[in-house]
Amino acid sequence: MEYELKELSLNDSKDIYEMIQEIGPGENGFGNSGYHVEYNSFSDYLLKHHKISNGIDLNSEYVPQTMFWFYVNHRPVGIGKLRHYLNDALMKKGGHIGYAIRPSERGKGYGNLILKELLKKAKEIGVEKALLTVDEKNIYSRRVIENNNGVLENTVEDSCRYWINLV
Secondary structure, eight states, rough: OOOEEEEEETTTOOOHHHHHHHHHTTTTEOTTTTTTGGGGGGGHHHHHHHHHHTTTTOOOTOOOOOEEEEEETTTTEEEEEEESOOOOHHHTTTEEEEEEOOOOGTSSSSHHHHHHHHHHHHTTTOOOOOEEEEEETTTTHHHHHHHOOOOOOOOOOEEEEEEEEEE
16 A cells, blocks of 8 residues: 655645545534535635645634645545644644545544654654644544554543644
């Protein structure tokens, strides 16, 4: 099995769009803003997220966030989001990393792999200790985080806060 994490590109094609649509509007705290985008506006969506990654035209309540696509055997199976640093709101809920696997590819261990790769990217940009938050009832994602050395700090408003040391 080959797998790879690729950063969003302005040239991403219909296979990414189709994955985003399959993932749906989001669940368990992961928001998918691309779900309601029509294909003829997909390039605008990509440009918006490219700008967010570079900190261009950010609203004051947002931080730079890079979007990644996770490929297995050359097929996109997941989305990853890496926030470059945290503000007060993200310290409570959101954390550094969010991810989702398309429903048709769940239960194959891809959550563990995408998180492992996102943690490498976090370390590359200087994150020494990554915060991940997850809904308390989301046992599958909690296991993924724990399999990647996540240590539960506490639970705040039904959201578990895990830390992973990257140094």
